[in-house]
Amino acid sequence: MDIDLGGRVALVTGSTQGIGHAIATRLAQAGAAVVVNGRVGGRVEAAAARIRDAVPDATVRGVVADLTDGEAVDDLLLEVPSVDILVNNLGIFGARPALEIDDAEWRRYFEINVLAGVRLIRAYLPEMMARGFGRVLSISSDSSVVIPVEMVHYGVTKTAQLAVTRGFAKVAAGTGVTVNSVLAGPTHTGGVEELVEQMVGADQPWEQAQRTFMREHRPQSLLQRLIEPAEIANMVAYLSSPLASATTGGAIRVDGGYVDAILP
Template structure:
């Protein structure tokens, strides 16, 4: 299957590292013009330079903006006035006992993990609908369905994205625009390495720490390993393509069989 995104412009939020960086690179390799986003201009430029090393012919745009704010969203639109593919990847996570999560933290998780994506969707979706093509995706998580006891504020925000995705898919019905959420399973990123070491012995070598984490904290994974970011990116690129034109309003899983369900 040839996934050709030439002529399309994409914005991947929170894409200077981890899953976002992998998605941006894979979209660029498929031919899309890709906006790489982060808050720090220096880190954004570094991410663009690294992506160009891996894909020398990539058409990349630096989008240095804090998309957790209205001002940051407006800045992104100045750099990329129109977007054909919007990948809402920006998110924060961390472990905290449920009864110790403050009101401020609840609001912060909602504003960054949910409201930022809603704001950008409101910004870019009308243009997609007018042009008769668009792809909006929300990078959700198995935590949306299997709420982790150690970070229910994070789980809440990812559950909200499933509802947001389904609702905007209805708004875009019949326009040629698809809207989906991607349920990513436990994935190997630098941030997740830090999270793993919050829950297992920090003196363990990484391979052993990973196995211990999966065995003790994610035993339902059928993959029995962390997913690599490129594996998430492969699904995102497919959903961004013409070939995925009949997939909309869905919560599409790339979770390593983590969610114990025969339905998406």
């Protein structure tokens, strides 16, 4: 399957590491001009440089912006006024007992995991619709369907993300623009390594700790291992392409069979 994104501009939020960085790299490999985004200038430039090293002919630039800050979003839109592919990857997670999560923390999770993406969809979707092509993708989670008891606030924001996707897909109906969520399962990132250490302890080798985490805390995974970020990125590249023109309004699972249901 030849995925050709030549001539397309892609913005991937939260793309200095982990899933976001893997997505930005994969889109660059497919020929898209990629905009890397993060909050810290040095990390943004380092991430862009890693993509250039991996894809020597890539067109990559970095834009520093805190997407929870309305003025910073306005500045980003001045630098990147138009995109063909928007990947809302920015997100936070962390384990905390549900009864200890205060209002401020709930608001912080909604601001980062939900509203930051809504702002960018609101900004970029009208031009996509007028142009007759566009791809909006939000990186959601198995936690949107199987709410984890140790991360209720995270799960709820990811559920909201699915509703945002479905709603904006209806807004874009009949225009040639698709809006989807990618429902990622437990994935091997730096943040998840920290979560695994928090949940099972730091006194064992990583491979053993990973197996213990999956067995004790994610036993319903059919993959029985953490997903690699590149595996998520492959699905995003497909959904970003013209090949996925009939897929919209959906929650596309790359969850290793984690969600125990025929449909999400």
